[in-house]
Amino acid sequence: MKKLENKVAIITGAGAGMGKVIAADINQDRLNTLDAEVKKLGGIITTIKADMANEVDVGAMINIAKTTYGTLHILVNNAGVMDNFQPVGEVDNETWDHVMKVNVDGPFKAMRRAIKIFMENGNGNIINIASIGGLKGGVAGAAYTTSKHALIGLTKNTGHVYAKTGIRCNAIAPGAVATSIGETIDITKITPMVQDRIMTGMALNPRIGEPNEIAAAALFLASDDASFINGAVLVVDGGWSAY
Numbered sequence: 001m002k003k004l005e006n007k008v009a010i011i012t013g014a015g016a017g018m019g020k021v022i023a024a025d026i027n028q029d030r031l032n033t034l035d036a037e038v039k040k041l042g043g044i045i046t047t048i049k050a051d052m053a054n055e056v057d058v059g060a061m062i063n064i065a066k067t068t069y070g071t072l073h074i075l076v077n078n079a080g081v082m083d084n085f086q087p088v089g090e091v092d093n094e095t096w097d098h099v100m101k102v103n104v105d106g107p108f109k110a111m112r113r114a115i116k117i118f119m120e121n122g123n124g125n126i127i128n129i130a131s132i133g134g135l136k137g138g139v140a141g142a143a144y145t146t147s148k149h150a151l152i153g154l155t156k157n158t159g160h161v162y163a164k165t166g167i168r169c170n171a172i173a174p175g176a177v178a179t180s181i182g183e184t185i186d187i188t189k190i191t192p193m194v195q196d197r198i199m200t201g202m203a204l205n206p207r208i209g210e211p212n213e214i215a216a217a218a219l220f221l222a223s224d225d226a227s228f229i230n231g232a233v234l235v236v237d238g239g240w241s242a243y
C-alpha cells in the first residue's frame with residue numbers, strides 16, 4: 001500500500017520512503033549511498049548536502065522542494081547529534097551550542113519555512129524525531145536531554161496552534177536504536193558518576209530497536225491513518241520507558 005503516494009517529503013539526517021523524497025544530510029557519502037539505494041528500488045529522490053546548524057542550508061533545503069517538485073507535504077526533522085552524556089557541571093559550551101543548533105534550531109528554522117508552504121496548501125505534516133530523552137531526565141547528557149525536551153515543546157505548540165489549518169505536527173520518541181549515532185559519542189568523556197547513574201536506567205532497556213521500526217512509526221504519522229493524531233509524542237522504545 002502506497003500510503004504517501006504523490007507526497008513530497010523532506011527528511012533531514014537522510015532517510016527513505018515512498019513518494020518523492022528530498023534527503024538532506026551533512027554527510028555527502030551517506031547521501032550518495034542513499035540516492036543509489038532509493039533509485040534501485042524505483043523511488044524518486046533528490047539529495048542535498050545541508051547542515052541543519054546553518055540557516056542558509058536549511059533555507060536551501062526547503063527551497064529545493066519547491067523548485068524540484070513544486071511543493072512540500074511532509075517535513076521529517078530527523079537529523080540529530082548526541083552529547084557524550086555530560087551533565088550540567090561537565091558540559092562545555094561547544095557541545096551545548098552544537099547540540100542546540102542541530103537538535104533545536106535546525107528543526108525550528110525548517111518548520112518556520114515549511115509552515116509557509118503548508119499554510120498556502122491548506123495541509124502539511126511535520127514529524128520531529130525527538131527521543132525518550134525528551135521525556136526523561138536520565139538517558140542522555142544535559143544538552144541532549146534539554147534539546148529533545150525543547151523539540152517536544154515546539155511540537156506541542158505547533159500541533160496546538162495550527163490544529164485548524166490542516167497541518168499536523170507530532171514527535172516520535174525513540175528508545176535505543178541500532179544506528180551510527182554511537183560513533184559520535186566520545187566514551188572517554190563519561191565519568192564514573194555518569195556511568196553509575198545512566199547505566200542504572202540502561203539496564204532496564206529490554207532491547208535495541210531497528211531503524212525500520214522508527215521509520216514505520218513515521219510512515220504511520222505521515223499518513224492519513226493518523227489523521228486525528230496531532231501534537232502527540234509517540235514513544236517507540238520497546239517498553240523501556242514504561243517502567
Ligand SMILES: NC(=O)c1ccc[n+]([C@@H]2O[C@H](COP(=O)([O-])OP(=O)(O)OC[C@H]3O[C@@H](n4cnc5c(N)ncnc54)[C@H](O)[C@@H]3O)[C@@H](O)[C@H]2O)c1
Pocket residue numbers: 012013014024025026027030050051052053077078079080081102129130131132173174175176177178179180181182184
Ligand atoms: N539511535 C538512537 O538510539 C536514538 C534514540 C533516540 C533518538 N534518536 C534520534 O534519532 C534521530 C536520528 O538519529 P540516528 O540514531 O539515526 O543517528 P545517526 O548518527 O545514525 O544519523 C543521523 C544523521 O544525521 C546527520 N547529521 C548530523 N549532524 C547533521 C547536521 N548538522 N545537519 C544535517 N545532518 C546531520 C548524520 O550525518 C547522520 O546521517 C536523531 O534526532 C536522534 O537524536 C536516536
